[in-house]
Amino acid sequence: MPELPEVETLRRQLGAAVAGRAWTRVTARPSSLFRTPAREVAAALTGARLLTVTRRGKVLLFGFAGSRTLLVHLGMSGQVLLVPPAVPGERHRHLEAELDDGRVLVFRDPRRFGYLRLLADAGLADARELAGVGADPLDGARTWEAFAQAFRGRRGAAKAVLLQQGVLAGIGNVYADEILHAARVQPGRSAVTLTAVEVKELFHAIRDVLARAVDLGGTSFDEAFTDLYGRPGMYGASLKVYGRAGEPCLRCHTRLKGSTTGGRSSVFCPHCQK
DNA sequence: AGTAGGACCTGGTGGC
DNA sequence: TGCCACCAGGTCCTAC
Numbered sequence: 001m002p003e004l005p006e007v008e009t010l011r012r013q014l015g016a017a018v019a020g021r022a023w024t025r026v027t028a029r030p031s032s033l034f035r036t037p038a039r040e041v042a043a044a045l046t047g048a049r050l051l052t053v054t055r056r057g058k059v060l061l062f063g064f065a066g067s068r069t070l071l072v073h074l075g076m077s078g079q080v081l082l083v084p085p086a087v088p089g090e091r092h093r094h095l096e097a098e099l100d101d102g103r104v105l106v107f108r109d110p111r112r113f114g115y116l117r118l119l120a121d122a123g124l125a126d127a128r129e130l131a132g133v134g135a136d137p138l139d140g141a142r143t144w145e146a147f148a149q150a151f152r153g154r155r156g157a158a159k160a161v162l163l164q165q166g167v168l169a170g171i172g173n174v175y176a177d178e179i180l181h182a183a184r185v186q187p188g189r190s191a192v193t194l195t196a197v198e199v200k201e202l203f204h205a206i207r208d209v210l211a212r213a214v215d216l217g218g219t220s221f222d223e224a225f226t227d228l229y230g231r232p233g234m235y236g237a238s239l240k241v242y243g244r245a246g247e248p249c250l251r252c253h254t255r256l257k258g259s260t261t262g263g264r265s266s267v268f269c270p271h272c273q274k
Numbered sequence: 275a276g277t278a279g280g281a282c283c284t285g286g287t288g289g290c
Numbered sequence: 291t292g293c294c295a296c297c298a299g300g301t302c303c304t305a306c
Contacts, residue, residue, distance in 0.1 A: 001299055032282080058300080076299040077284080092284090111283045113300060132301095155276060163300090173299065224299085263279070265298080 002074040004137065004170025005213035006225045006233060007058050010080050013228035014053040014060075017082060018105060022049040025098040033094050033109060035117035035129075044068060044118055045097065057133040057169030067121040071129050075113025081106040082228045134166040137206050138214070144203040151199055152192060158202075159187035159266060168206065174219060174242045177267055179205045181241045181251075186273045187266040188259070212238065241267040 002010075026046045028038035045064065052063040060080070062070040072080070085102045095107040095116065107116065119127055134150070135142055147168065154161040161167055162176045171179065180187050182205035185198060194202070218225060218233030221243075226232055240250050245258030245267045254271035 003300095073300080075283095075301085109283095110285070111299080113283065115301095157277095160277085165301090221298090261277095264300095 001076050001172060001174055001221060002078060002218070002225050003058060003172035003175050004210055005175070005216075005235065006218035007055055007060060007074065007170070008138070008214050009218045009227050009233065011053050011055045011060060013082075014062075014080065017228065018099065019050055019053055022047065022100040023097040023105075024100050027096045029094055031094055031112060033112055033115050035115050036119075038095075041070070041095070041116065041118050045070065055136075056130055057136070057165050058172070059129060059133065061124075063121075069119050069121055069124055071115075071117045071119065071127065072107065073114045073116075073129065075109060075111065075115070077111040077224050078107070078109040078114035079226060080228060081108065081226070081230055083230075132166050133169045134164075135168055137168045137170060137210050144200050147203045147206075148196065148199045151202070152194070154191050156191060157187060157261060158185050158189045158191045158194065159261070159264075161191045162206075163264070170210070171206070173264055173266075174239075175209055175213065177242045178240055179209045181268060181273060182209055184273050186270075187268050188261060189274070241269065243267070 023045050024047065026042040028034065028042040030038040034041060049065040050062055051065055054061045054063065058073060060072040062072065083104050083106055085104055092108045092110040093106055094109060097105040099105060117129060124130065150167045151161055154164065154167065159176050159180060162171050162179065177187065183202040185194065185202060213219060213235040216234040216238065217227055219235040219239065220226060220232035241256055244256050247256055248254065249256055249269040249272060252269065252272045254269050256267050257270045259266050
């Protein structure tokens with residue numbers, strides 16, 4: 001369930017540890033993950049030097065010399081790992097890139113909900129993977145007024161709007177629940193009914209929750225997410241509602257309620273979330 | 275334009 | 291112990 005904090009954690013680590021390295025040998029095993037044929041990806045990236053690693057919402061962009069960019073979405077079980085050369089391949093390795101320092105960059109994804117796509121930089125502007133990606137919640141220049149305008153233009157439930165990547169990019173099911181609890185807004189509440197004060201509260205909750213989750217290296221459930229070095233994120237201990245249906249609200253001790261809307265599970269406090 | 279539902283996929287879990 | 295139904299999640303698609 002990599003959402004913004006998990007993807008950002010990886011981006012920072014990749015930028016520090018892998019950017020600047022050439023990919024000396026690339027193995028790509030064909031699977032439904034590859035939106036560019038695996039053979040083509042391997043051929044194009046063998047010998048290529050990775051220059052930058054950036055992020056748009058939940059999408060990682062690996063920028064290579066020669067004006068090519070590899071888009072990587074981790075879906076819900078995707079992992080990017082940096083391992084020593086001798087580590088034998090566990091299952092579900094879709095792409096392995098040997099670096100010019102001998103280490104190996106691994107892309108795993110047991111459930112294969114993610115994707116990889118290689119594009120010429122000129123094609124980035126109209127890549128469908130990025131077309132719906134909106135502003136970044138951690139962009140310090142964003143004001144709550146701009147958020148309010150984007151948020152209140154949508155008709156659906158508050159949670160559904162938070163999950164729309166075009167409003168703010170990078171929020172998934174886990175952090176949406178945490179944000180709504182922090183802002184004291186029920187997930188099913190119609191977005192247009194929020195007062196200006198509530199929208200402002202929501203905006204600050206988005207920032208606070210995501211920034212703190214980034215600081216703690218994201219959230220890990222089982223092995224669904226680990227950082228570049230296989231270590232779990234530490235935000236799990238800070239979760240207030242996700243995974244806690246039936247347990248007491250940490251703010252008011254009311255039993256937290258679970259619900260399902262649009263195929264997504266939600267947990268919220270029926271008392272202190274309005 | 276919204277909502278709901280299914281599809282994708284596999285590891286883990288709970289029930290019998 | 292074994293088997294199976296079911297669930298989780300992000301995104302995309304179709305149907306109302």
